[in-house]
Each structure stands twice: as structure tokens, then as C-alpha cells.
Amino acid sequence: xxxxxxxxxxxxxxxxxxxxxxxxxxxxxxxxxxxxxxxxxxxxxxxxxxxxxxxxxxxxxxxxxxxxxxxxxxxxxxxxxxxxxxxxxxxxxxxxxxxxxxxxxxxxxxxxxxxxxxxxxxxxxxxxxxxxxxxxxxxxxxxxxxxxxxxxxxxxxxxxxxxxxxxxxxxxxxxxxxxxxxxxxxxxxxxxxxxxxxxxxxxxxxxxxxxxxxxxxxxxxxxxxxxxxxxxxxxxxxxxxxxxxxxxxxxxxxxxxxxxxxxxxxxxxxxxxxxxxxxxxxxxxxxxxxxxxxxxxxxxxxxxxxxxxxxxxxxxxxxxxxxxxxxxxxxxxxxxxxxxxxxxxxxxxxxxxxxxxxxxxxxxxxxxxxxxxxxxxxxxxxxxxxxxxxxxxxxxxxxxx
Amino acid sequence: xxxxxxxxxxxxxxxxxxxxxxxxxxxxxxxxxxxxxxxxxxxxxxxxxxxxxxxxxxxxxxxxxxxxxxxxxxxxxxxxxxxxxxxxxxxxxxxxxxxxxxxxxxxxxxxxxxxxxxxxxxxxxxxxxxxxxxxxxxxxxxxxxxxxxxxxxxxxxxxxxxxxxxxxxxxxxxxxxxxxxxxxxxxxxxxxxxxxxxxxxxxxxxxxxxxxxxxxxxxxxxxxxxxxxxxxxxxxxxxxxxxxxxxxxxxxxxxxxxxxxxxxxxxxxxxxxxxxxxxxxxxxxxxxxxxxxxxxxxxxxxxxxxxxxxxxxxxxxxxxxxxxxxxxxxxxxxxxxxxxxxxxxxxxxxxxxxxxxxxxxxx
Numbered sequence: 001x002x003x004x005x006x007x008x009x010x011x012x013x014x015x016x017x018x019x020x021x022x023x024x025x026x027x028x029x030x031x032x033x034x035x036x037x038x039x040x041x042x043x044x045x046x047x048x049x050x051x052x053x054x055x056x057x058x059x060x061x062x063x064x065x066x067x068x069x070x071x072x073x074x075x076x077x078x079x080x081x082x083x084x085x086x087x088x089x090x091x092x093x094x095x096x097x098x099x100x101x102x103x104x105x106x107x108x109x110x111x112x113x114x115x116x117x118x119x120x121x122x123x124x125x126x127x128x129x130x131x132x133x134x135x136x137x138x139x140x141x142x143x144x145x146x147x148x149x150x151x152x153x154x155x156x157x158x159x160x161x162x163x164x165x166x167x168x169x170x171x172x173x174x175x176x177x178x179x180x181x182x183x184x185x186x187x188x189x190x191x192x193x194x195x196x197x198x199x200x201x202x203x204x205x206x207x208x209x210x211x212x213x214x215x216x217x218x219x220x221x222x223x224x225x226x227x228x229x230x231x232x233x234x235x236x237x238x239x240x241x242x243x244x245x246x247x248x249x250x251x252x253x254x255x256x257x258x259x260x261x262x263x264x265x266x267x268x269x270x271x272x273x274x275x276x277x278x279x280x281x282x283x284x285x286x287x288x289x290x291x292x293x294x295x296x297x298x299x300x301x302x303x304x305x306x307x308x309x310x311x312x313x314x315x316x317x318x319x320x321x322x323x324x325x326x327x328x329x330x331x332x333x334x335x336x337x338x339x340x341x342x343x344x345x346x347x348x349x350x351x352x353x354x355x356x357x358x359x360x361x362x363x364x365x366x367x368x369x370x371x372x373x374x375x376x377x378x379x380x381x382x383x384x385x386x387x388x389x390x391x392x393x394x395x396x397x398x399x400x401x
Numbered sequence: 402x403x404x405x406x407x408x409x410x411x412x413x414x415x416x417x418x419x420x421x422x423x424x425x426x427x428x429x430x431x432x433x434x435x436x437x438x439x440x441x442x443x444x445x446x447x448x449x450x451x452x453x454x455x456x457x458x459x460x461x462x463x464x465x466x467x468x469x470x471x472x473x474x475x476x477x478x479x480x481x482x483x484x485x486x487x488x489x490x491x492x493x494x495x496x497x498x499x500x501x502x503x504x505x506x507x508x509x510x511x512x513x514x515x516x517x518x519x520x521x522x523x524x525x526x527x528x529x530x531x532x533x534x535x536x537x538x539x540x541x542x543x544x545x546x547x548x549x550x551x552x553x554x555x556x557x558x559x560x561x562x563x564x565x566x567x568x569x570x571x572x573x574x575x576x577x578x579x580x581x582x583x584x585x586x587x588x589x590x591x592x593x594x595x596x597x598x599x600x601x602x603x604x605x606x607x608x609x610x611x612x613x614x615x616x617x618x619x620x621x622x623x624x625x626x627x628x629x630x631x632x633x634x635x636x637x638x639x640x641x642x643x644x645x646x647x648x649x650x651x652x653x654x655x656x657x658x659x660x661x662x663x664x665x666x667x668x669x670x671x672x673x674x675x676x677x678x679x680x681x682x683x684x685x686x687x688x689x690x691x692x693x694x695x696x697x698x699x700x701x702x703x704x705x706x707x708x709x710x711x712x713x714x715x716x717x718x719x720x721x722x723x724x725x726x727x728x729x730x731x732x733x734x735x736x737x738x739x740x741x742x743x744x745x746x747x748x749x750x751x752x753x754x755x756x757x758x759x760x761x762x763x764x
Contacts, residue, residue, distance in 0.1 A: 089497025100753040104745055107497050174753065176760040183763075242568075243633040266618045344621050349573075349614070349762045357759065363467040365752050366494075 041372035072121035152373035188336035203287035266348030290324030429458035436463030446697035492531030501530035512710030526707035531669030535704035538730030556662030570638025573619035575758035582609035705731035
């Protein structure tokens with residue numbers, strides 16, 4: 001027995017060695033970024049690192065009136081240091097997100113403080129900008145000073161922390177994310193359904209066609225799949241716009257008047273049409289590969305036992321194709337939920353999805369904490385749906401053929 | 402694929418010479434700009450002459466603005482961008498956050514007429530880390546063929562659905578649109594930002610936008626407005642003036658720019674903090690923001706130089722041969738009713754207004 005353990009372990013190690021590159025690859029390109037992102041959504045040390053003394057002194061402040069002189073003195077000293085280390089912009093940006101308008105107050109004060117040698121700092125800072133006499137400014141600094149914070153997640157679901165510590169809704173005109181989440185889920189659901197309705201007959205046709213014709217049909221499915229996403233999206237704009245091909249045909253046929261041309265792009269219709277087309281191959285391919293494995297004789301057998309075509313389909317064919325339906329639907333849904341180029345181009349005012357806001361916070365506002373929190377909420381949502389799917393259908397039944 | 406023999410020989414020679422150089426590779430930097438017709442103008446007007454003059458090769462990359470990529474490179478410490486063409490708000494923000502190198506104006510060359518650089522640049526042209534290159538502008542334009550009879554001439558006309566029925570194109574961002582709305586509503590140019598700074602002023606701007614919102618098609622990329630105007634998808638659209646100029650002059654589109662109430666903005670060139678190629682990057686910034694380079698770029702796209710001595714050098718378009726002056730956003734005739742973009746106000750209010758604007762759109 002002892003002799004046989006060593007080769008067994010060696011074999012195990014060798015197997016591990018063979019999959020190691022893949023594990024490392026997944027770790028570096030998937031798990032690590034995901035972990036960093038989720039960390040960023042709750043951990044934000046910039047202000048805490050830049051203004052440690054100010055924040056410690058603010059702890060004792062009761063939140064009404066202006067804080068004591070010692071707080072001003074510490075803030076002046078630390079802001080000056082932040083200017084020298086060139087981190088003041090990051091501090092200012094974070095404070096500004098809690099209270100709009102404070103960015104220039106913080107950077108401007110930090111710049112002007114260099115010319116003032118000594119206190120009293122309360123007067124000096126208030127003279128530079130009156131905002132320093134406003135308790136709201138100090139609340140904003142205290143809020144952003146939390147090293148570990150839930151404010152990005154609160155923000156991501158349209159909530160905010162009030163100065164007294166309670167949680168409340170954002171003001172009406174700033175409530176946007178929950179609505180976008182719901183819209184994203186709804187649009188993705190509709191697209192998945194449309195893809196299924198369109199893709200199922202196509203996949204069935206390809207699976208049942210003789211080999212040479214099946215190949216041709218497959219190529220027809222794959223050619224758009226290989227074409228640039230931007231080209232396909234732009235093509236839909238050309239087809240659907242008010243002066244576009246489809247409207248021209250409808251007008252020529254007399255179905256709509258020249259003044260009553262339909263608005264089919266730059267709105268939700270455009271988003272759904274273009275995204276359904278873009279994602280259709282992801283539905284057809286898994287369906288096709290599963291359907292190819294269903295013997296044609298099953299339907300004949302059902303018919304010979306007296307089933308009507310509809311009964312035969314519902315009780316014999318459909319259950320066997322379910323793994324493909326599950327795989328295709330999950331694939332399309334998850335891709336649709338994170339899509340953003342197509343909605344950005346054809347979405348118009350009501351076609352924007354949550355991914356567009358994530359991109360905005362990543363690229364433009366540099367609020368990576370909020371972007372990460374929005375991504376985190378989206379991820380949680382997808383995981384919940386996945387668990388639900390597993391409960392209802394069973395993941396082990398999902399198949400790619 | 403078979404290459405003709407004549408092209409193989411130089412290719413082989415190039416390959417051999419690169420291999421032979423080895424460690425002593427030619428100096429090169431990466432410059433990042435906005436691509437499209439503007440990117441081409443910068444390449445022909447500044448990059449190619451720079452390589453000819455200094456021997457420093459240039460790798461070009463395109464981006465769509467924002468500081469995200471610069472911040473990622475500086476955070477990780479692996480910097481492969483050297484010089485970036487920036488919006489002024491990003492140049493200031495990037496400077497505050499330590500993402501850009503400070504640039505001393507005295508290290509820049511004197512103007513074409515010998516004026517020291519500090520005086521040659523217009524005042525708004527320099528920031529601590531950014532060197533101004535060109536004025537550009539957001540205007541609105543219409544397709545002459547699609548508006549018979551009276552033509553729109555003022556900013557108020559853009560918001561006047563009764564006189565000019567039809568769809569309008571606007572960029573899907575709060576900035577520029579809120580300013581245009583207030584200008585159209587009769588707010589004097591010097592009061593626009595003071596008005597926006599009050600809650601009532603903001604409500605007023607949104608209320609004006611509300612009057613046309615059902616007729617607006619929102620665009621994202623600068624290439625969309627000329628396309629939508631040409632297709633007749635919209636009867637007028639806000640747009641970057643250079644894009645409309647290109648369509649007018651190079652594609653003979655019957656577009657007309659309405660300069661009334663235009664929003665004049667300035668472009669900046671900055672250097673990514675901590676680049677190991679700082680000397681070369683500084684050399685490039687000095688070269689590409691010289692009066693001569695600005696003028697060469699401005700003869701390819703209608704963005705005005707930000708050096709006083711550069712303006713007289715801008716004569717005619719290099720291909721079309723038209724006089725550039727009438728197309729320039731900063732020319733006296735066109736800028737008579739121009740609003741200067743207040744980037745510092747927007748840096749303060751961008752986040753909250755973007756949320757408010759998105760919420761308003763989604764309603």
C-alpha cells in the first residue's frame with residue numbers, strides 16, 4: 001500500500017500542474033479584479049489618510065454650529081500637506097460627491113492657505129470661503145472620512161445618510177439608479193424572450209435540415225456574429241431611422257403618411273430591436289447543439305402512439321430541448337444586463353441602462369467606489385437570478401450539447 | 402498575400418535596422434488624442450513635423466476623454482501614455498490629483514513674432530499642468546435644405562418649436578444644454594453661470610429643456626450630429642464646430658452654423674505624471690503648442706490657435722483652400738455672442754447634475 005501512495009500523489013500533483021496555468025489565469029483575470037472591485041465599493045481610505053487629525057477631532061464635535069478652533073487648525077495644516085503631496089484633488093472630489101460645490105472650496109482653500117502663516121484658523125478659512133462656517137461642509141468631510149463605508153451602496157440604491165446618521169431616500173431629482181436597475185432587468189428579460197421566440201424555430205430548422213443546408217444556415221447565423229458590433233448597431237440606425245429604409249418602404253406602400261413616420265430608433269424600441277439582433281446567435285447556438293442531439297424518431301414515435309403534433313412537441317420535444325433553452329436564455333440575459341454600447345448609440349433618452357451609468361462613473365466622474373457598488377448590486381442580482389434558476393430548473397440540466 | 406518586390410526590400414531593411422539597433426532603439430513617445438478628423442489634423446500638423454525635426458518617433462493612441470486611463474496608469478505605476486490631449490476640466494482635476502506633471506510656461510518657445518510664451522498665450526490658455534492648444538466650440542447647426550423659408554439665427558430659435566417644428570439633436574450630458582437653455586430664455590451671457598448657481602436658475606434651465614424634450618434626439622459621439630443632419634433625422638443639432646466645418650468643406654453638405662450663443666471651450670495638452678520619457682514629452686509639448694504647429698493644425702480643422710502670434714499664420718485650408726477665418730470659433734465675428742465655458746463651475750457640479758439630468762431623462 002505504502003508504495004502505491006507516492007505515484008498516486010505524483011499523478012495528482014501532475015494533474016494540478018496541468019490545470020495550474022488555467023487556475024492562475026482565472027485568478028489573475030477574473031477573481032482578483034472582482035475582489036478589488038468589491039473592496040473598492042466599501043473601502044475608501046483617501047480622506048482618512050489625508051486628514052487623520054481633523055477627523056479624530058471631528059469625532060468629538062456634536063454636529064451643530066461650527067466645530068472648535070482646533071479642528072480648523074488641524075484641517076488647515078493637513079490641507080496644506082495634502083496640497084504639497086498633491087492628493088488634495090482626490091480629497092476634494094470625494095467631499096464634493098457628498099455636497100456639490102465643495103470641490104472648489106477645498107482646493108481653493110488649500111491653495112490660499114499657503115499665504116497665511118498663522119491662525120486663528122477659523123477666521124482665516126471662513127474668510128477664504130464662507131462654506132467653512134457651514135456645518136454641512138464638516139458633515140461632508142466626516143462622512144467621507146470613514147475608511148470602511150456603506151455610502152456607495154446606499155447611493156447605488158438611491159439612499160443617503162443624513163447628518164444625524166439616519167438613512168433616507170435621495171431627493172426626488174437625484175433618484176435614478178433603482179429605476180435604471182429595474183429597467184435593465186426588464187429590457188434584458190424582454191430581449192431574452194424575443195431571442196427565444198426567434199431563435200427556437202431557427203435552431204430547430206438548422207438541426208433538422210440536411211447537412212449541406214444546415215451548414216449554410218449556420219453560416220448565416222454566424223456571419224452577423226462575426227461582424228463588428230458597431231457596424232451592426234449602425235446598420236440598424238440606417239434601417240430604422242425616420243428617414244430610413246423601413247420608414248421609406250412603409251411610406252411608399254401607403255401604410256404611414258410622410259408626416260407620420262414612425263420613431264423606431266433612439267428610443268426603447270431601437271434598443272430592444274438592435275440588442276435582440278446582436279444577441280440572437282447566443283441563443284441559437286446552444287439551442288442548435290442540444291436539438292441536434294434529440295433523435296428525430298422520438299417525434300415519430302410519439303405520433304405513432306397517437307399524440308397530436310402539439311402534444312408531441314410539448315411532451316416529447318420541448319422537455320428534451322430545455323437544457324438548451326436554459327443555457328441560451330441565461331447567456332443572453334447575462335450578456336444583455338451588462339450591455340452598453342448598443343443602448344448608448346440607439347437608446348435615446350429612455351434607452352439608457354445601468355451599464356451606461358457604471359461606464360460614466362468609471363470614465364468620467366472617476367467615482368470608482370460608486371461604479372463598483374453599482375457593479376456589486378448588479379452582480380448580486382445576477383447571482384440571485386442564477387440561484388432562482390437553479391431552484392426552478394436545475395443548473396445540472398443546462399447543456400451546451 | 403504576395404507583396405510586390407519593391408515593398409519587400411525596404412521592409413527587410415527596416416527590420417534589419419531595427420534589429421541592429423537593439424538596445425540603442427530610437428527614442429519614441431506615445432501621444433493620445435481624440436481620433437477622427439481632429440486626430441488626423443494633429444498628426445499632420447504636429448506629430449509628423451515633430452518626428453522630422455527631432456527624430457523622436459510617435460505612437461498615436463485614441464481615447465474619448467476622461468481621466469480614468471491616466472489614473473489607472475499612475476496608480477499602478479506602469480505608464481505608457483506620455484502626452485495627452487485633454488479637456489480643460491480634466492487638465493485641472495488631473496493636476497489637483499497628481500496625475501499630470503506641472504509644466505513651466507517659461508520652458509515653452511516664444512511666439513512666431515518673438516513674444517515670450519507667457520504673453521503669447523491668451524490668459525485662459527494655461528493651467529498649472531496644461532498648455533492650451535486650440536479653441537473649440539459647441540454650436541448648433543442646421544441643414545439648409547431641410548429648413549425652407551426663414552432660417553434660425555439665434556439660440557432662442559433652437560428652442561422655438563412653433564417657428565421651427567421638427568426634431569433636434571443634443572448631446573446627452575447636462576453641460577452645454579443647460580447653458581443653451583438659459584441663453585435661449587433670455588439670460589444675458591455674463592449671467593448664465595450665476596443663474597445656474599442658484600436652485601431657481603437650475604429649475605429654470607430644466608424647465609426650458611422640458612419644453613422641447615419630446616423632440617430631442619440625444620447624441621453621444623461627435624460624428625453623430627453631421628450624420629443626423631445629412632439624413633434629415635433632425636432639422637437642427639448641437640455639434641462641435643469642427644465636425645460641421647468638415648462636412649461643409651470636405652463633403653459639400655449644405656450645413657449652416659448658428660454662432661449665436663456658442664459655447665467656447667479650450668483644449669489642453671498635458672503630460673502624464675511620472676513618465677520615464679519626461680524629457681521627450683516636454684520637447685513634444687513645446688513643439689506641438691508652438692504658434693507654427695497650432696497654425697498647421699488650424700489649417701486642417703476649424704479650431705483657433707490659443708497663441709496670439711499663431712492666429713495670423715492660419716490662412717487657408719490645406720486641401721479645400723477656403724479661408725479659415727470665417728469658420729473659426731474665436732474669430733471676432735463669430736465670437737461676438739459667445740459664452741466662455743466655465744469648467745470650474747462644472748467641476749464642482751458635474752456629479753449631482755449628471756444624476757439629476759439622467760433622472761430627468763428617464764422620467
